[in-house]
Amino acid sequence: MASNILDLLLDLSPEELELLRKVNQTGAASADELAIKLNRAGDDLTPDLQRLLAHKLLQARTVKAGGEETEIYLTVRDVRSLL
């Protein structure tokens, strides 16, 4: 399992790896928060996050805050131990 994840991590682009690290560092964050934290305030990071989600490097939770539904992203346990 860990070696599969390591392979996936090695295949990531520098931007994807930076995004994954930022999610890990933040604990849990929305796509908008991550864009601000990565100094990419004008970018939509959803496609990158969805790719990481498809590789099972991230997990997503839909939460309700202030009457709006928001998707937040967290790293999975095996990724946390490798980053």
Added chain:
Amino acid sequence: MIGSPLFPFVLCGLAGATLAVLELFQTFDKWLGRYWTNRYVLALIVLNVVTAAAVFAFLRYALGVENSLWLALVTGLTFPAILRSRFTLYRPPGQGGNRPGRDDLALTLDAWYSNLQNRCYEEVNAQIAVRRAEVVARLRRCLTEEQLAEHLSDHVAAGLLPEARQLQQSQLAEIQSLPLAADRERRLAILALELLPDKHVRRLLEKCP
């Protein structure tokens, strides 16, 4: 109080609770205060207290070690090794050693404790993210896009470091150039939460109904 038979248990329990709180505080920092009633946070604290007290009870009553403050102190300092190391509770013959992939049948306290810590980490972080999203939503309700941009511009302009100021100005400009008003508002509120001091954010929210 010191002569009471319960005193060593209280001492060990305090050591366990202190260690758990220190670990949690190091992870969640200022946010821990708000979420200390989270079930996983409480479970970690209780587990540490119970383990410390159980180790003391084992040494005192099963092994007959003489009751003293030293015993309580040593228990308080050493019980974490049981919860936090690969203290193997169960392993069938032939599964010994640290061969990768061969210890999946071994039940270790460390694995249980790590699992609990991971659940706590995920749940508290998710709650913190929800809390931030609520503040962002309130900022959007309280202030217009122009007001948010104005507060941010003033704050950025007052910055002392030219490099940071330039970076923040470019972030602000990037957000203001987004085509959808909802996206601009949301990101301005997030940038405000990121850049403005807590006191400033609280002041902005106080004006809100």
